[in-house]
Amino acid sequence: GQSLEQPSEVTAVEGAIVQINCTYQTSGFYGLSWYQQHDGGAPTFLSYNALDGLEETGRFSSFLSRSDSYGYLLLQELQMKDSASYFCAAPPRAPNYNNNDMRFGAGTRLTVKP
């Protein structure tokens, strides 16, 4: 089964800040990736944390703590267009670890309200 756990749904209002958490059970030194997917569309890459700490890309930031097997995606100044599903992704846990094998969490559906 999935070794990446995310909340299934999050709701927030325009202009707010929302954090989407991801707890994972993987091994190795590969980090955590985040993807966005709008309804009917393909997933698109948002960010990648190779090392512990915070990565910032515009309104989106992502954080990783490998010691806690935990990461999050932070979306600031929410806009209506941010309504989408968000997925964290990483290789599977040992003994099946293979850094070419990319697994996804079940996704968090974000709804942004006016």
Next chain:
Amino acid sequence: NAGVTQTPKFRVLKTGQSMTLLCAQDMNHEYMYWYRQDPGMGLRLIHYSVGEGTTAKGEVPDGYNVSRLKKQNFLLGLESAAPSQTSVYFCATHAGLGLTGELFFGEGSRLTVL
């Protein structure tokens, strides 16, 4: 550049029929993946390839076969389609996960098995 192209985009099959999905990429990427996406399940890895002539099983490989005869093409085959294989199928590629963690996705192929 087209990036990652999937054909066909829509297909309806009867139980027991066979078909092949084609993924073509023009980015010269070594790594290619086939995922399926069902409502509430996120993306699940079916098979992947780390280079021409290689294939490997992912999380849900049963009922599917793949081939990577040419670097730019990754084929996903269903020998005897079943209703449980009704899903949206995504192909993805990357140059090397350790570099940026970014997978590039095709637009998806919606398959319905009656």
